[in-house]
Amino acid sequence: MYFVVGSGVAVVCSAGLWLAFFLKLGPALGDSELEAAAWSYVIRLGCCVLLLGALAGAAFDLNPRNRVLAWTGEAAFMGVLLWLLRGYTGLLNTAVRAVERRVPSYP
Numbered sequence: 001m002y003f004v005v006g007s008g009v010a011v012v013c014s015a016g017l018w019l020a021f022f023l024k025l026g027p028a029l030g031d032s033e034l035e036a037a038a039w040s041y042v043i044r045l046g047c048c049v050l051l052l053g054a055l056a057g058a059a060f061d062l063n064p065r066n067r068v069l070a071w072t073g074e075a076a077f078m079g080v081l082l083w084l085l086r087g088y089t090g091l092l093n094t095a096v097r098a099v100e101r102r103v104p105s106y107p
Contacts, residue, residue, distance in 0.1 A: 008052075015045055015088070022095055031098040041091045048084045052077060 019042055026035030055077040 008056075012045075012049055019045065022091065025095065026098070029098050029102055031101070034094050034098040037091050037094040041087055044084065044087050048080055051080055052084075055080065 019038060022034065022038040023042075026032070026038055055073050057073070
């Protein structure tokens with residue numbers, strides 16, 4: 001159980017560091033689209049961390065009589081996690097496009 005909690009904390013800290021990088025990269029490149037996408041993901045990450053914490057409590061319920069609640073919590077946990085990853089891929093695509101717009105084009 002401690003490994004799961006430690007892994008979750010490490011992932012959130014890693015995402016926070018990357019978000020800080022993207023929040024500084026947007027203004028450095030003069031790209032408002034990247035900056036807006038990064039701030040949007042900050043809000044999404046904050047909401048999802050709270051929601052994932054609540055769902056993890058249901059998913060890791062050790063009471064054997066509540067297997068339906070545990071299964072529902074696990075399914076919802078994975079759904080929120082996939083929604084979070086989908087938003088992150090959108091942020092990465094926005095960052096790639098922001099850098100690509102600054103690259104000189106050669107004939």
